[in-house]
Amino acid sequence: MPFKIYGFPPSTCTRRVALVCKELNVPYELIPVNIPKGEHKAPEYLKRQPFGVVPAIDDDGFTMFESRPVARYLVAKYGKGSTLVPDPKDIIATAKFEQAVSVENNHFDEPAGELFLQLVIKPMRGLPKDEERVKALLATLNSKLDVYEMVLAKQPYLGGDILTLADLFHLPWLYGLTEKAKLDLVTSRPNVARWYQEISSRPAWQAVKDGA
């Protein structure tokens, strides 16, 4: 029974799950949820995901949602020998991994996501940009990436010496902001540039970057 992703191919979080499937060579079946038609808010879908967002997964009857936990589940179940999540027995490596995962979620995801909304989604829908908000969001994101620059000057990846999910989680928004919104977030930050160049050129990301 293939791993099922109930999602929307261009969606950030659907691509995040697909990325990890590709990293682990887990074949998946993408069952489309029609976002433009509001299918994600229909009672049938809300049974799968009570918050009405994509994706949700079904792994041979085991169902869950939230892209980052799904990624962790994929590594735990299918990633024998994978270092994308440190061995839980290594408490220190795990703690540094969790710190990096938390940084992505608390410092990067919100400003990056809202910037993408303002700079890419709103124009696509013919809605006016909120220049003041964009200015504030850019200031926030830039200040966070300045910290990333310092951290990545001392270690190759956000969790330490090994590439983990904490690094990969950044891909959908970073790709969107650099390629679609045409923001230059990396030229003045050589360590961030090195890190982004490495994670974005991975074959798994290249396979799903424009659609899961």
Next chain:
Amino acid sequence: MAILKLYGGKQASCTRRVATVLHELNVPFELVEIDVMNGAHKKPEYLKFQPFGQIPYIDDDGFILYETRAICRYIAAKHPKSGLIPTDPKSNALFEQAASVELTNFDPSASKAGLQLWIKKMGYTYPTDDKVIADHLETLEKKLDAYEAILSKQRYVAGETITLADIFHLPYGVYVTYDGSESDNIMNRASRPNVARWYKELVSRPSWLAYLDGVKTTTAY
């Protein structure tokens, strides 16, 4: 073995979250207060340890860690028998799902509304915006309707036993109740009896009650 040092603020929200978990697991700790009012957390000496310039961080016998949920997970990992992070694969996946739900569906609105409501309640002279509070509470009401659906089928957010995912809802889960009365507030509505039941249980825990007047150094339990 040096005592674990928690660098933060006695009344600060995120410091309280860490202290709650330390108490849950009976871990002795020393609170080292950071003079946030005078910008101590933005000075180079502090940024060496927490480069985002926020409180708290911990020093556990030389191991430095920041981000409260990472700190709480680290402490729970050192006490695996507590069950605060389930290890069975499916229970663990559902725990991670619940912890992520707290981060993506609860915290964004609860922390923003909660922080301002707490400032008002404490009487601090820091600007607040009633419209911002109201907007975030409106978002949170809808999220809690989904929580009601989840908690109508299970006792806690990750399943039948308490986990870090429940505790992560503190302290903002408490602060958002400051808009309303004890018998009718966003976490205690007649329309959401399961959320109310779950919330009441959370805030009755000794680990939460221990620091109602502020986090303090705790060497014995």
